[in-house]
Amino acid sequence: MAGERPHFIVFANEKGGTGKSTTAVHSAVALAAAGKRVAALDLDTRQRTLGRYLDNRAATIRRTDTPLPMPSYGTFDPEKNDDLEAQLEAISEGADVVVVDTPGRDDPYAREAMLRADTLVTPINDSFVDLDLIGQVDPETYKVRRPSFYAELVWNSRTQRAKTTGASVDWVLLRNRLQYVEAKNMRRVGAALDELAKRVGFRVIPGLGERVIYRELFPKGLTLLDLKELGNVGLSHIAARQELREMIAGLSLPGDNRDAGPPRAAAMAG
Known part of the structure; x- marks a missing residue:
């Protein structure tokens, strides 16, 4: 992908x-x-979970002398550098994919990063x-009343990107912590x-x-793909690794044979 964004x-x-x-x-x-040249940027200066x-x-790689797959990465600190655009350009150099992790709060830099998003x-x-x-639901019927503020924020961000660059954004809702046994609440959330x-x-x-x-892996910076480093691997770990693989496949990134196109968005009706 030399020379490509x-x-x-x-x-x-x-x-x-x-x-x-x-x-x-x-x-x-x-x-x-998977062989991609990956760069990662953490925008959450306070918690810095991705960076940590x-x-x-990186410390595990040095300590064990094990060549684990490793993205290049950095943390954006507005107190040291208020030019997010410049840091994104710098970290993108030579990368096939750039992963950006934003804070779990309303943040002007997160909004700026969203304008860059392809996915x-x-x-x-x-x-x-x-x-x-994402959306407000009726307390009796559980039907959607209207999109919420965050859906409107993303809508505006996607509209602005389309106007300035002509590019579309694939917005993916990731359902984490799904219950292993299907429940009525799970079905209602899914329907909404x-x-x-x-x-x-x-x-x-x-x-x-x-x-x-997932919590146990953090101190060593390991993932479910590092099975040799995990030692004894049980069936639950194998199932969790399969979850991860299915999640990555579901993102339908360039180079995947799946259709990555997002559904057409209807008008943001109230």
Whole structure:
């Protein structure tokens, strides 16, 4: 891809605790393992979860002398450098894919990064609490009343990008922490998401389950793809790795044979 613009994947959600940084770092490492030249940028200067995860991974590589797949990465600090555009350009040099992790709050730099997104990934937990960020539902029927503020923010961002660059944005809703046993709440959330998807133009794919292994991997910066480093691997780890592979496939990135085109967005009806 020499001389070509890299594909930007921006993980964004104004609500914390949705597994955003975990899915971002696992996506970056998985793409590097697949042979992509990956760069990652952490915009959350305070928590810096993605940056710390990759710090730990770099330390493990040095300590064990093990050649694990590793993205290049950095952290944007507005107190040191208020030019996000320049840092994105610098970190993009020579990359096939750029993964950007944003803070779990309203942030001007996150909004700026969203204007760069080719693929915009919004992880949510499988609950009406998280769904409320995207759309408001009727408390009796659970039907969608109207899109919420974040859907409107993304709509405006996609519209602005289309006007300035002519490029479209593939908006992906990532359902993290899906229950292993289907429940009535899970079906209701799924139905509401399907209805919203038709109205505002996003795709819904399954994300990562609620597994202790994701928290245990952080200190060493390992992922579920590093099976040799994990030691004894149980069936739950193998199932979790399959979740990760299916999530990456669901993103339908360039080079994948799947159709990456997002659904057409209908008008943002109230």
